[in-house]
């Protein structure tokens with residue numbers, strides 16, 4: 098009999114689902130349990146039942162898994178951020194590797210792909226270059242931390258998250274202390290009153306530059322005083338305010354309005370220096386981002402006399418690395434600000450063989466750039482100035498690139514974008530993925546249009562979370 102909501106069960110957890118929940122079975126019926134690990138025997142309470150599975154809450158560990166380790170910090174049981182803190186790191190890596198193999202087989206129907214061992218961190222702590230904290234109110238006092246696991250309302254004060262470098266934790270504490278001293282009110286998600294919503298702290302691991310971005314409901318007169326008080330406790334390079342007037346509980350809004358310093362910070366990755374605008378994407382683990390870039394570059398094998406594409410290029414880190422070994426690189430990316438930063442990064446690097454276009458990859462690849470009818474709608478030269486004409490420069494007549502590198506968001510690539518990418522005619526496609534499920538779906542599609550998945554290398558960008566990054570190499574069938 099499948100279990101019902103309210104039932105209490107004793108379950109042996111045998112594996113993990115993608116997303117990190119433990120899986121146990123009652124007479125073959127699957128039960129997902131958040132917080133349970135393979136090897137646990139747990140008492141659980143069923144909270145929901147669907148036609149093919151049930152969800153349950155972990156009540157008590159009857160026999161803890163041999164793969165369990167002690168909590169590293171006091172907040173982990175409550176804060177939402179790192180659900181696998183108690184999962185032995187070697188076991189995490191083995192599990193992530195298996196998830197890639199299984200996603201390719203089950204979703205992509207690709208059984209015999211070489212998936213090399215996952216590249217992990219020697220020290221998998223304090224690796225994040227970006228932390229996003231939420232303000233809240235507990236017992237009349239302003240707090241600053243993470244959402245309580247499973248709650249959209251309660252905020253757990255997190256003085257020191259062990260995924261963040263100490264400088265970021267100190268910046269959080271300095272902002273909180275200064276906000277309390279100035280009696281600035283936290284925003285209430287239920288009443289929609291108050292000022293303080295989120296704090297995003299970003300830090301260049303190589304440069305030490307620190308950018309603090311405070312998300313508020315409106316500009317306020319104590320901004321300069323706040324920035325000054327924070328600096329007295331934790332030096333930083335930039336302090337910004339961003340205004341979020343909407344009801345959306347996210348660190349988004351109008352800005353950044355700079356109170357101190359430039360609207361960016363700098364990072365160095367795999368030998369390239371990058372200017373990172375306050376809101377632009379950068380992989381959150383700088384150390385492993387360098388490993389990811391080097392792995393992708395090796396897989397791409399750019400050729401000195403051939404072109405390359407970097408799709409979803411962000412601020413151009415991989416474009417710059419490709420440009421050192423390719424004749425010419427086209428970087429495509431939807432965010433205007435990121436493209437402007439990519440062009441400036443190319444200029445700072447002294448590279449003249451890159452061009453960037455802002456827009457949706459699917460649309461920019463509408464027609465393969467033949468030279469006569471270029472797809473690139475708005476090229477930005479390495480000096481940052483947009484081309485006057487909508488046409489690609491005559492000096493770069495189209496020839497199939499040797500390689501297309503693609504690094505889409507979690508949702509993967511739209512079918513049309515995959516087809517148009519294939520039409521570019523490259524010998525190799527290197528696909529950097531942060532979601533094995535969408536990688537597998539896109540791989541299956543590529544297989545039907547002439548690209549064979551040759552190998553996959555998972556890279557652990559996100560220790561102690563269930564997230565998986567991987568570099569996949571596709572070769573064009575002869």
Ligand SMILES: C[S@@+](CC[C@H](N)C(=O)[O-])C[C@H]1O[C@@H](n2cnc3c(N)ncnc32)[C@H](O)[C@@H]1O
Nearest residue numbers: 378409410411430431432456457458504505506
């Ligand atoms: C996973 S990030 C990769 C960024 C970059 N390759 C890097 O290494 O930092 C995905 C990027 O795709 C961009 N993006 C999202 N949807 C897009 C679309 N439809 N067309 C072009 N770029 C898109 C995002 O702005 C983001 O910069």
